[in-house]
Amino acid sequence: MRKVTAVWAAAVACLALLTASAEGWAATDQQSLTINATVSAKAKLTLGVAAINFPDADPDSVPSIAATENPVSVTVKTQAGSASSVTLTAQANGDLDSGTDTIDITNVTWTATGAGFVGGTMDTAAQSAGAWTGSGRRDGTFSYALANSWDYTAGSYSQTVVYTLTAP
Amino acid sequence: MGRQVWNNQNRQAGAGGTVAAQRAIKRGLAIGRARAHTILVALGLSYSIAALSGAAHATSARLDFGVSTLSFPSADPDSVPVIRAVENPVAVDVTINGPHSTISQLTVQAAGDLISGPDQIAIDHVGWQGQGEGFVPGPARLSKDEPRLVGQWVGKGAKQGSLRFGMENSWDYAAGVYSQTVVYTLVAY
CATH class of the missing domain: 1.10.287 (Helix Hairpins)
Structure with missing residues (x-):
């Protein structure tokens, strides 16, 4: 009986020793770090070319003159609020000018490819060229055309069109 | 009884x-x-x-970070594809007291993704590179699902290193001010 008691006591002692030792050896420390990231609203518009050209053509055989640069690549990149409306507009500074002669800018039209891009007619008032929601990159193309006419006075015409991308 | x-x-x-x-x-x-x-x-x-x-054999572990906050400023994703934390490099001091056989590990786990109202940036878009004896050189990414090893050592003493944090930039991020907490845990046994 005494032997059994002694063995039992020894087992209990070993268990206690191991438990207490393990508790004594482990140590831990923690530190928290707060991460802050700011994403400000941004908009970046990239057009594949800085100029488009409409060559001379017979109005009977070429009633609609395509721009030499067609299709023109266009890329829209925005960082905006997740529900924010992103818009792209085109606005001509005036009609096509050649000295005192003019060609109404509404004779210039464009078609579009790519999600969110839209075709339209050029004007001195801002015209929608695309619309999206929130952040992201959007790729598309614009193809331009000039309605040809025997009424145009011979000359080299020019005008500037401003594209505006807005991401509030 | x-x-x-x-x-x-x-x-x-x-x-x-x-x-x-x-x-x-x-x-x-x-x-x-x-x-x-x-x-x-x-x-x-x-x-x-x-x-x-x-x-x-008393074992103690002490962890000290040079900062308590990391800041990633806004930047153009095209020109800055990886945004560096303003606080880089972040000094990390690990002090272990105990037997020569003491093994210590430093891990990190995020409490979640970066949050800005309803918008999120996955926390694994934030990563770091370590420098110093025992520090994992990386590059490594944060995780909200499991602890990631930052460093490990055998023996006692002071271990000094630094961490450089970066966040992948993207046009897909919604505008906002994001925040999240990450917890660094040092265990010595």
């Missing part, structure tokens, strides 16, 4: 028993007391030894 029950059982047996039975009960009581005494002494001794052993 066990001892009281044992005694109560013997009292009930002795109430209607003979002299021989009463002697047997007394012997039982004596043996029980001796056994309990032996166990108590053994427990006392073992805890004393354990306490002395623990004191001799």
Whole structure:
């Protein structure tokens, strides 16, 4: 009986020793770090070319003159609020000018490819060229055309069109 | 409690028993007391030894970061594809006291993704590179699902290193001010 008691006591002692030792050896420390990231609203518009050209053509055989640069690549990149409306507009500074002669800018039209891009007619008032929601990159193309006419006075015409991308 | 029950059982047996039975009960009581005494002494001794052993091998771990906040400013994703934290490099001091065989590990886990109202940036878009003895050089990414190893060492002493944090930039991020907490845990055993 005494032997059994002694063995039992020894087992209990070993268990206690191991438990207490393990508790004594482990140590831990923690530190928290707060991460802050700011994403400000941004908009970046990239057009594949800085100029488009409409060559001379017979109005009977070429009633609609395509721009030499067609299709023109266009890329829209925005960082905006997740529900924010992103818009792209085109606005001509005036009609096509050649000295005192003019060609109404509404004779210039464009078609579009790519999600969110839209075709339209050029004007001195801002015209929608695309619309999206929130952040992201959007790729598309614009193809331009000039309605040809025997009424145009011979000359080299020019005008500037401003594209505006807005991401509030 | 066990001892009281044992005694109560013997009292009930002795109430209607003979002299021989009463002697047997007394012997039982004596043996029980001796056994309990032996166990108590053994427990006392073992805890004393354990306490002395623990004191001799006392292990402590201390973790110090040079900052408590990391900041990633806004930047053009085209020109800055990876945004560096303003606070880079972040100094990290690890101090371990204990036996020469002490193993220590520093891990990090995020509490979630970067949050800005309903918008999120996956926390694994934030990563780091370590420098210093025992620090994982990386590059490594934060995780909200599991701890990621930052450094590990064997033995005691002070370990000094630094971490450089970066966040992948993207046009897909919604505008906003994002925040999240990450917890660094140092364990030595």
